[in-house]
Amino acid sequence: MLKLLQSVVHRDLLLAMRRRSDVANAVLFFVIVVSLFPFGVGPEVNLLRAVAPGVVWVAALLASMLALNRLFAADHADGSLEQMLITPAPLSVIVFGKVAAHWLLTGVPLVALAPVLAVQFDMPNDAMLVLVTSLALGTPVLSLIGAIGAALTLGARGAGVLTALLVLPLYIPVLILGAGAVDAAGAGLDASAHLMLLGALLLFALACSLWPIAAALRIAVE
Amino acid sequence: MLEGIGLECVRGERTLFRGLGFRLERGALLRVAGENGSGKTSLLRIVCGLTPPAAGELRWQGENIRSLREDYWKELVYIGHANALKDDLTAQENLRIGCRLAGLTASPRQTADALERFGVGRCAQLPARVLSQGQRRRVALARLGVSAELPLWVLDEPFTALDAAAVDNLQALVGEHLSRGGAVMLTTHQEVGIAAAGRRLDLSA
Numbered sequence: 035m036l037k038l039l040q041s042v043v044h045r046d047l048l049l050a051m052r053r054r055s056d057v058a059n060a061v062l063f064f065v066i067v068v069s070l071f072p073f074g075v076g077p078e079v080n081l082l083r084a085v086a087p088g089v090v091w092v093a094a095l096l097a098s099m100l101a102l103n104r105l106f107a108a109d110h111a112d113g114s115l116e117q118m119l120i121t122p123a124p125l126s127v128i129v130f131g132k133v134a135a136h137w138l139l140t141g142v143p144l145v146a147l148a149p150v151l152a153v154q155f156d157m158p159n160d161a162m163l164v165l166v167t168s169l170a171l172g173t174p175v176l177s178l179i180g181a182i183g184a185a186l187t188l189g190a191r192g193a194g195v196l197t198a199l200l201v202l203p204l205y206i207p208v209l210i211l212g213a214g215a216v217d218a219a220g221a222g223l224d225a226s227a228h229l230m231l232l233g234a235l236l237l238f239a240l241a242c243s244l245w246p247i248a249a250a251l252r253i254a255v256e
Numbered sequence: 257m258l259e260g261i262g263l264e265c266v267r268g269e270r271t272l273f274r275g276l277g278f279r280l281e282r283g284a285l286l287r288v289a290g291e292n293g294s295g296k297t298s299l300l301r302i303v304c305g306l307t308p309p310a311a312g313e314l315r316w317q318g319e320n321i322r323s324l325r326e327d328y329w330k331e332l333v334y335i336g337h338a339n340a341l342k343d344d345l346t347a348q349e350n351l352r353i354g355c356r357l358a359g360l361t362a363s364p365r366q367t368a369d370a371l372e373r374f375g376v377g378r379c380a381q382l383p384a385r386v387l388s389q390g391q392r393r394r395v396a397l398a399r400l401g402v403s404a405e406l407p408l409w410v411l412d413e414p415f416t417a418l419d420a421a422a423v424d425n426l427q428a429l430v431g432e433h434l435s436r437g438g439a440v441m442l443t444t445h446q447e448v449g450i451a452a453a454g455r456r457l458d459l460s461a
Contacts, residue, residue: 041356052344052383113338120304122330122359256307 038123042131043138050139056104061143064097068151079156086155087165087216094144094169095205098176101140102201103194105132105184106251119255125248133181133247141173157220164219164229168212171232178239179204185250208235257282257439258303258408262312265298272298276312278457280439282407285430285454288443294459296443297337300412303441304334316408330359333403334410339396343385347376347395350384354399362402370401374425390417400429409433411442423448 050057071089075081109115118128148169149162157165183201187193215228258280265272272295280286288296301307303314305321305328314321321328341350348367355362362370371377374394379387384395397414409430415423427450430440440454 038356038359041353045353045357048349049342049344111338112342113336113340114342116306116336116338117334117340117354117357119306120329120332120334121357122326124326128357 290459
């Protein structure tokens with residue numbers, strides 16, 4: 035089972051490496067959006083510090099969503115998904131592998147780039163640390179929830195918009211907790227409560243999202 | 257080995273077939289015939305467990321495939337209408353990954369042999385994007401070359417886009433599988449020798 039998981043992740047990473055521009059899209063979007071804000075808002079330090087958590091988190095959320103339609107659509111179109119549905123291993127393993135690959139390709143670069151971008155907002159060091167931690171806990175949740183939306187809208191016309199409508203309301207708790215954690219740290223408060231709740235959300239999403247994704251994929255291929 | 261009882265397939269508003277029954281024994285070939293749109297592909301998808309039948313059931317070794325699930329799928333290889341090839345991967349990578357997803361352990365030697373056998377050994381290192389339609393079909397069918405131990409082969413229009421040599425090759429492979437005691441279910445429009453040898457299941461009737 036572990037071998038299958040490994041080969042699914044390896045396959046998706048290999049495919050992404052052959053098509054680097056697709057991956058770069060989401061990351062570039064994140065960098066551009068976050069970098070434009072300081073220009074638009076002006077060099078007022080207090081204001082920049084105040085908007086930083088929200089801006090970084092909203093940009094991360096949208097960047098993660100941008101890459102969602104790629105998650106299952108290509109496999110659906112070329113018939114690979116059918117083959118995945120009739121493997122002798124539980125479908126959840128394959129789904130987990132695909133979501134993990136999605137996170138490695140969109141979530142991890144965001145986590146890595148966030149501190150660099152946060153410098154533009156003059157974010158204090160401890161807030162920066164909380165930002166990285168909150169993104170590291172929050173972006174996998176975004177990938178998992180997003181995958182439910184992507185699987186449900188698979189094969190539908192205008193799937194992109196539909197996915198956004200389905201998924202954005204579910205993203206909001208992650209956004210509130212993530213940005214809230216950074217806000218609290220910036221104000222010199224303890225952010226651990228926010229981070230623990232984010233961690234709990236991640237565990238909950240891990241436990242509860244794989245099955246509905248698998249079920250939605252089966253329905254989509256029927 | 258495989259038995260369909262009272263199968264019914266409904267697509268949208270249309271009933272494609274109703275009360276369809278068949279038996280597929282060890283070493284037997286079943287050819288599904290019928291005009292376009294008569295539900296051949298739908299039947300094969302039902303047989304693979306991708307689509308549940310509107311009524312009736314499919315039994316593998318006497319047990320319903322809906323309850324067997326993974327235990328049934330590990331006995332089955334399905335080559336569908338779509339080739340399930342990734343344009344950005346090479347022919348060899350496509351075959352290797354396809355095998356791994358299907359839970360088959362194929363050594364690099366075996367995959368190379370399978371590609372060679374279908375005459376696409378030369379293109380093994382080329383991305384699938386640059387292959388012709390027939391070559392892509394051959395790469396997809398090369399899966400059969402490493403699926404010898406899987407008893408049930410379900411092939412949807414395996415002969416399309418293939419040239420005469422590849423058709424003969426595939427027929428030989430299917431013949432070997434039948435003599436090994438495997439079972440094959442396929443659809444085809446071409447009048448090929450091996451298909452004529454098996455039983456016919458006509459959907460237009």
